[in-house]
Amino acid sequence: MSRKSAVGIRDIAEAAGVSIGTVSKILNDRTDGVRISAETRRRVTEIAQRLGYQPNPFASALRSKRTGIIGAVNLNPGGWFMGRMGLEVQLAAQKRGVELFVGAVHSRAESVEAQLSILQGQLFDGFLLLGEMPSYQDASHRWKQLDKPFVSVAAGANIQAPMVHTDEARGMQLILDYLVGLGHRKIAFMGSLVWPLAPERLQLFRKYLTEAGLAMPDRFLSDVDCFPYQPEEFADLERMHRVAIQHAKTLLQQPNPPTAIFCAGDAFALAALKGVQQLGLAVPNDVSITSFDGTDGTFACQPELTTLRRPIKTVAAEAINLLLALIDSPDDPTLQKSILVEPELIVRDSCAPV
Numbered sequence: 001m002s003r004k005s006a007v008g009i010r011d012i013a014e015a016a017g018v019s020i021g022t023v024s025k026i027l028n029d030r031t032d033g034v035r036i037s038a039e040t041r042r043r044v045t046e047i048a049q050r051l052g053y054q055p056n057p058f059a060s061a062l063r064s065k066r067t068g069i070i071g072a073v074n075l076n077p078g079g080w081f082m083g084r085m086g087l088e089v090q091l092a093a094q095k096r097g098v099e100l101f102v103g104a105v106h107s108r109a110e111s112v113e114a115q116l117s118i119l120q121g122q123l124f125d126g127f128l129l130l131g132e133m134p135s136y137q138d139a140s141h142r143w144k145q146l147d148k149p150f151v152s153v154a155a156g157a158n159i160q161a162p163m164v165h166t167d168e169a170r171g172m173q174l175i176l177d178y179l180v181g182l183g184h185r186k187i188a189f190m191g192s193l194v195w196p197l198a199p200e201r202l203q204l205f206r207k208y209l210t211e212a213g214l215a216m217p218d219r220f221l222s223d224v225d226c227f228p229y230q231p232e233e234f235a236d237l238e239r240m241h242r243v244a245i246q247h248a249k250t251l252l253q254q255p256n257p258p259t260a261i262f263c264a265g266d267a268f269a270l271a272a273l274k275g276v277q278q279l280g281l282a283v284p285n286d287v288s289i290t291s292f293d294g295t296d297g298t299f300a301c302q303p304e305l306t307t308l309r310r311p312i313k314t315v316a317a318e319a320i321n322l323l324l325a326l327i328d329s330p331d332d333p334t335l336q337k338s339i340l341v342e343p344e345l346i347v348r349d350s351c352a353p354v
Helices: 009-016 020-027 038-051 057-064 080-095 109-121 136-143 168-181 198-211 234-253 266-278 312-328
Strands: 069-074 099-104 127-130 150-153 163-166 187-191 221-223 260-263 288-293 306-309 338-341 344-346
Touching: 009 020, 009 038, 020 038, 069 080, 069 312, 080 099, 080 127, 080 312, 127 312, 150 312, 163 168, 163 312, 168 198, 168 260, 168 288, 168 306, 168 344, 187 198, 187 234, 187 266, 221 234, 234 266, 260 266, 266 288, 312 338
Parallel strands: 069 099, 069 127, 127 150, 150 163, 163 338, 187 221, 187 260, 260 288, 288 306
Antiparallel strands: 306 344
């Protein structure tokens, strides 16, 4: 069976009784100083639809040097936050009239660079880097040599490239002001310091307590260091959850325990809730628990978690807008900037006065 050939502008021109140039101008919404009647535009458009005309993106790309397609590399697509981020950047791109393709990688530099090499060789106008990895800072210097613009998304505030991120310092101030306002003076930090962003959050946590004149003894730091950032098996997730439960219990079984636990991610807070329950204690009557990220799981538990919600939709929209501006004006120095979006403090049921 012979394959039916695609409909071209020549076919439309013959059916409409106009020139190929006229069809091209109408379908590409160009005038070039030539007046085309409304009736001609209507007739050409209807014939194109009836014949099933599909624009050739490759031909358009050759003419305009733009494809309307951008790429993204997601460094933790299975994570609660970055999984949602992958969806939101696609929706934000569609609102701007461009398509976005997301590639998943392991959070290792060589895997990311392999994916970026593929993006460089394809018809992508630019790309996003979603999330962070342990060697991000070193690798980002090499990525700057790429020919296409890119924007770093949710990878920390110290990235030396166009980036969009949550204002972590403001977030830490919001959550700790809230806890201190409830009378808490013994506040513990729980998280995995091998995870991206956790060391930054710990640094901001210590800075706040120091400036507030509050002590943070070493025993109030619970580093759940066996947590891989990107677990590949459900067994790993279960093991990590059980280890985090034990860390929370250890915090609360020591003499003079903390009255509040700040968790560097929602997964740790959910484990801490269970650890408290296993000790026969109650949240928030015996200890208050908070978290950073504000993903879906924080309102699906009992009690519901007070949390800092990272504004995923806003971050995604800002990232798409910045990338498209860089694609249009790659040499504009004002676009080599950092955009910080303020998180939102969501007050629920997991915190109470001392």
